[in-house]
Amino acid sequence: MTSGLVIDTRDLGRRAGAAKTVRLTASAPEGIGTEMIGVPPESPIELDVHVESVGEGILVSGDATVQILGECARCLGEVTDEMTVDLQELFLHPGVEPDDEEAHRVQNELVDVEPVLRDAVVLDLPFTPLCRPDCAGLCPTCGVDRNAEPDHRHDDAIDARWAQLTEWSAESD
Ligand SMILES: [Zn+2]
Ligand SMILES: [Zn+2]
Structure with missing residues (x-):
């Protein structure tokens, strides 16, 4: 020992x-x-x-x-x-x-x-560790740290086009 x-x-x-x-x-x-x-x-x-x-x-x-x-x-x-x-x-x-x-x-x-x-x-130990209880996390679309950029958002028009593209690729399978 x-x-x-x-x-x-x-x-x-x-x-x-x-x-x-x-x-x-x-x-x-x-x-x-x-x-x-x-x-x-x-x-x-x-x-x-x-x-x-x-x-x-x-x-x-x-x-x-x-x-x-x-x-x-x-x-x-x-x-x-x-x-x-x-x-x-x-x-x-x-x-x-x-x-x-x-x-x-x-x-x-x-x-x-x-x-x-x-x-x-x-x-x-916490099962899900957080840097602070209200951590905003990473943007699910682009991965930007939303704690550093609280105003971060994506242009809705671009997002809509992305959504269409995703739909299209799903149908083409
Ligand atoms: Zn965090
Ligand atoms: Zn983003």
Whole structure:
């Protein structure tokens, strides 16, 4: 485990109730997100969590703030944002519920928050990223960015001729 999102729990031991607050800034690992939007590798992730020893493991709860970089689904412009996700996960000690393959585990008294963070961020990312809620997008006729040219429109006469041409080519098939 080499991620900067690993928390050392040796100081808590296994005394139920022992707790500490961990605030750290880590460098983002590769590949959090989708093709359209995600967390840029090596951007800062700010982790702020309460780490508590409970009977069967270590409970981590709090949040993380990440930087977001993506592409607007309407105008293909850059989308930058900051997002805070809630984190809450119980990391089981080795040997506790050994058949639970889904469980996150304490390994060598360390907990790796990265997979939990990864899941939380991906769930919270917008399915259709927008540079701003009212992005006007690209003109469907010519591809001009209508955010840059709000008055952009086509001459109706030309559009009508195009429509006729389209009809004609459809009939000729
Ligand atoms: Zn846009
Ligand atoms: Zn146009």
